[in-house]
Amino acid sequence: MCCKKMKKTLLSLSILSLSLASCDKVSPIGVLVAGTAVENRVKMSELFYRNHYNDKIWLVADGDYTFLVGADSHVTNDSGRMDEMLSIGLRDDDLFYAHLGDIADTKAEYYVTLDSLLQEAKSRYVEKNYRKVNDYEYVSNDNPDESPLMLQYDEIVYPFFPVVGNHDITHNGWALWSNIFHSSFYEIDVIVMLEDGDFAFDHLIFLDSASGTLGKTQIDLINRGILDGKYDDGTSMYRNTFVFSHTNIFRPQFFEFASTFTREETFFLLDQFEKWNVTCAFCGHVHTWDERNYNGVHYLTLDTMCEKNNPEPGDYLVRVHCDSDGEVKWSPVHMDTRKR
Amino acid sequence: MKKHSLALAIALLASSLAWGQTYSGSRAYDGEHRNVIDGTLLGGQNVVTGWFIGETAIYTRHLTDRWSVSAGEQVQFFKQLYSVDVMGTYRLPLGRTNLYFDGRLLFNRYDRWNVNEPIVNLSAYWETDYVDLRLGESLVRYHKIGVKEEYRDYTTTGYTEPLVMTFGLGVNIRPRSNPWNLGLFLRNFDQFYYENWNINWGVRFHATLSAAMKLYGEFNVRPAGSMSQLATRYETSLKLGLHYVL
Numbered sequence: 001m002c003c004k005k006m007k008k009t010l011l012s013l014s015i016l017s018l019s020l021a022s023c024d025k026v027s028p029i030g031v032l033v034a035g036t037a038v039e040n041r042v043k044m045s046e047l048f049y050r051n052h053y054n055d056k057i058w059l060v061a062d063g064d065y066t067f068l069v070g071a072d073s074h075v076t077n078d079s080g081r082m083d084e085m086l087s088i089g090l091r092d093d094d095l096f097y098a099h100l101g102d103i104a105d106t107k108a109e110y111y112v113t114l115d116s117l118l119q120e121a122k123s124r125y126v127e128k129n130y131r132k133v134n135d136y137e138y139v140s141n142d143n144p145d146e147s148p149l150m151l152q153y154d155e156i157v158y159p160f161f162p163v164v165g166n167h168d169i170t171h172n173g174w175a176l177w178s179n180i181f182h183s184s185f186y187e188i189d190v191i192v193m194l195e196d197g198d199f200a201f202d203h204l205i206f207l208d209s210a211s212g213t214l215g216k217t218q219i220d221l222i223n224r225g226i227l228d229g230k231y232d233d234g235t236s237m238y239r240n241t242f243v244f245s246h247t248n249i250f251r252p253q254f255f256e257f258a259s260t261f262t263r264e265e266t267f268f269l270l271d272q273f274e275k276w277n278v279t280c281a282f283c284g285h286v287h288t289w290d291e292r293n294y295n296g297v298h299y300l301t302l303d304t305m306c307e308k309n310n311p312e313p314g315d316y317l318v319r320v321h322c323d324s325d326g327e328v329k330w331s332p333v334h335m336d337t338r339k340r
Numbered sequence: 341m342k343k344h345s346l347a348l349a350i351a352l353l354a355s356s357l358a359w360g361q362t363y364s365g366s367r368a369y370d371g372e373h374r375n376v377i378d379g380t381l382l383g384g385q386n387v388v389t390g391w392f393i394g395e396t397a398i399y400t401r402h403l404t405d406r407w408s409v410s411a412g413e414q415v416q417f418f419k420q421l422y423s424v425d426v427m428g429t430y431r432l433p434l435g436r437t438n439l440y441f442d443g444r445l446l447f448n449r450y451d452r453w454n455v456n457e458p459i460v461n462l463s464a465y466w467e468t469d470y471v472d473l474r475l476g477e478s479l480v481r482y483h484k485i486g487v488k489e490e491y492r493d494y495t496t497t498g499y500t501e502p503l504v505m506t507f508g509l510g511v512n513i514r515p516r517s518n519p520w521n522l523g524l525f526l527r528n529f530d531q532f533y534y535e536n537w538n539i540n541w542g543v544r545f546h547a548t549l550s551a552a553m554k555l556y557g558e559f560n561v562r563p564a565g566s567m568s569q570l571a572t573r574y575e576t577s578l579k580l581g582l583h584y585v586l
Contacts, residue, residue: 037572166565211572212538212565216387251501260537262564262574264388264419267453270484293495295484 038215041164041174041208045183046221057157059190061095061202062142063324068092068333069244070317071100071284072304074167075114076107080337081305082114085317086121086160088333090128094319095190100284100302101165101210101246106173115180122158130156161188164210165246165285184208185218187227192239194324202322203229203238205276209247212260214269222272239326240279248283248301252290273297279328280320305335313338363556363583364523364544366467366516368431368438369402373552373585376400380557382416384577387564389452392419396531396581406431414532420451423532440465442476448532457482459534463506469515474527476506478534504534510544519548530560537566538574546583554583 068089073082082103089097104110130138130151138156139148164184168177178184190202205227208218221227229237249259249266259266273281280298287309290301305316315332322328363378376399383393398412407430414423425446432439441464448457463476483498508527514520526541528534540563546556557580564574 213387213572213574215572219388250499251503260565262388262535262538262562263448263457263533264386264450265564265574267450267455267482268388270455271453294499295487295497296495 038208038211038213039217041169041178041184041210042215042217042221044178045185045208046217048183049186057188059095059159059188060142061190061192061322063193063195064322065095065190065192066092066319066321068094068097068317068319069100069282069300069302070097070305071282071302072102072165072287072306072309073099073104074102074304074306074308075104075117076110076308077113078307079113079117081307081316081335083117083121084335084337085305086117087124088317088335090121090125092319096159096161096188096204098204098206098244098282099160099162100244100282101163102167102284102304103162103165103177105167106169106171106176108176111173111176111180118158118160118180121160122156125158126153126156161204161206161244163206163244163246164208166210166212169210184210185221189229192322192324200239200326201229201237203227203241203276205241205243207243207245209245209261212247213262213265219268227276236277238277240322240328241276242320243273243276243278243281245281245283246285248285248290249281250290250292250294250299250301252286252288252301270295270297280330282318300330307337311338363554363581364472364510364512364516364521364546365554365556365583366438367429367440367465368467369405369408370585371405374402375586376402376410377584377586378581379584380579380581382577382579384560384575386419386575387573389419392416392421392577394419394421396423412531421532422449422451423447425532434466437466437468440467446532454485455482456485461506461534467516469517470512472508472510474506474508478504478506478529480504480534501536504536506534521546525558530562538562538564539566539571540575549582552585556581556583 068085070085075082086097104114126138130140133139133150136152137150138153139150143149162181164177168174185208186206188204190204192200192202194200207214231237247260249261249269261269274295274297278297280300283299283301286301287304288301289303292299300318302318303316304310310316313334313336316335317333318330319333320328320330378398380396382395385391394414394416396412396414398410400408400410402408409428411426412424414421423446425444427442427444430441432441442462444461446459446461448459450457457480459478459480461476461478463474465474466472480501481498487497506529508525508529510523510525512521512523522545525544526539528537528539530540540560542558542560544558546554548554557578560577560579562575563571565572
């Protein structure tokens with residue numbers, strides 16, 4: 001009798017478990033910590049992308065160009081290093097500046113500080129690179145006088161492109177982050193004007209890996225090939241592809257723990273980067289420097305530029321040089337700001 | 341004999357598993373049956389690979405009261421994951437509890453991505469009536485097969501993770517020797533993988549079907565991310581197996 005009852009209970013438990021296993025609602029997220037899951041972030045990002053398709057950003061480079069990469073600034077009340085990164089980029093005429101996530105620690109006032117900083121940096125950027133032609137409109141200094149493209153201030157793209165990090169999404173930080181940057185999963189094309197009048201395309205891919213997984217929606221979109229950029233004959237339209245993602249794949253040092261990606265997702269990413277023919281993938285998250293080449297793809301994991309974690313001046317940024325012939329090199333960039 | 345053969349066939353065909361994690365009863369030699377077969381059917385959903393089903397089977401031979409060896413295999417369809425392993429174990433009785441020292445060689449083939457993953461794991465497993473605890477360390481190596489010829493001169497195709505800590509905790513609501521049991525577990529590994537950080541957790545049970553056979557199973561939630569990263573749904577699975585001694 002007792003055995004029958006026990007078997008019945010076990011059978012019920014098995015059926016319940018099977019039902020749960022097949023249910024999308026099963027998630028430990030509600031048990032451990034509340035926040036905006038990667039699925040929702042990517043869905044919001046895709047919606048934003050579709051609604052702003054006509055505003056898609058194209059960067060234009062005249063032959064050689066450089067860009068600047070920084071990671072894990074963890075802006076609090078002290079935004080010195082973040083300010084320095086933007087100043088360096090402006091001073092040295094980098095085409096764009098990429099940030100690898102954990103841009104600010106999650107507090108509303110820190111994002112207010114960050115937003116003010118970016119507004120001020122944009123103002124300096126516009127002042128250097130544009131001239132005002134009337135009360136409302138600007139023309140790029142690179143634009144020929146014959147047919148200038150007139151832009152209002154809000155239409156000028158400040159070329160600062162971040163990915164979202166895990167510290168950006170805790171305690172509902174996504175609301176703060178997305179209010180400034182809108183999208184956590186996006187791409188940008190760089191049109192490179194070559195000497196012979198020809199041009200080439202370089203590809204920038206920004207992934208949302210803040211949760212230690214890309215999540216089903218993002219993986220499905222990638223598997224559908226939305227970032228592949230292929231011509232009808234199957235060949236890639238891109239000369240170089242650069243990937244920017246928060247969570248690291250490789251361990252910076254022998255004695256440190258490796259990535260938080262699960263086994264399958266690690267192998268999926270390594271394989272996908274190879275399929276995209278990625279020139280260089282940039283990661284952050286672990287606050288330690290690492291460089292390696294795996295299966296033809298170069299991986300750079302950047303140290304944190306946060307004053308709290310690295311109070312002394314140091315080489316916390318990376319500048320990537322893309323030559324007009326397509327060759328890519330990188331060099332460290334020194335930061336002088338000390339912790340206040 | 342016929343009954344034994346039938347049970348053995350069911351255990352192998354229905355496939356299985358074990359290696360001690362999923363079956364939550366005692367691993368110790370019972371003094372009578374030197375051969376143990378564990379077979380499991382599993383199924384679930386994974387964010388990267390989608391739905392999957394599979395089986396595992398493990399054979400254990402108790403050489404003496406203290407020493408045992410085992411060998412196992414796993415096939416996960418759709419995920420295209422194939423695994424084999426061998427393990428040697430020494431049991432040290434400590435009062436009413438047992439302390440096991442396991443040395444294990446595991447080989448995983450992630451065929452979907454052409455990756456081979458050999459693993460060496462050393463761990464200690466402490467088994468009490470209500471609680472079990474595993475601590476250990478793995479050396480994990482993975483490498484890509486079929487690398488493009490032009491890459492070979494300047495790139496690495498393999499990577500070693502030398503410091504992959506193993507930890508696991510399980511609790512039962514009844515003493516381990518009870519004919520049935522229900523419990524919870526928390527660990528950063530499963531039967532055929534070892535993670536760096538990701539902790540999977542769930543519910544497990546076993547129930548005695550006959551003197552020689554037990555039914556066991558678990559519901560496993562495997563999140564992605566951990567600690568300061570928000571734990572996000574990654575994989576959920578269900579396992580059902582038979583533990584057969586002869």
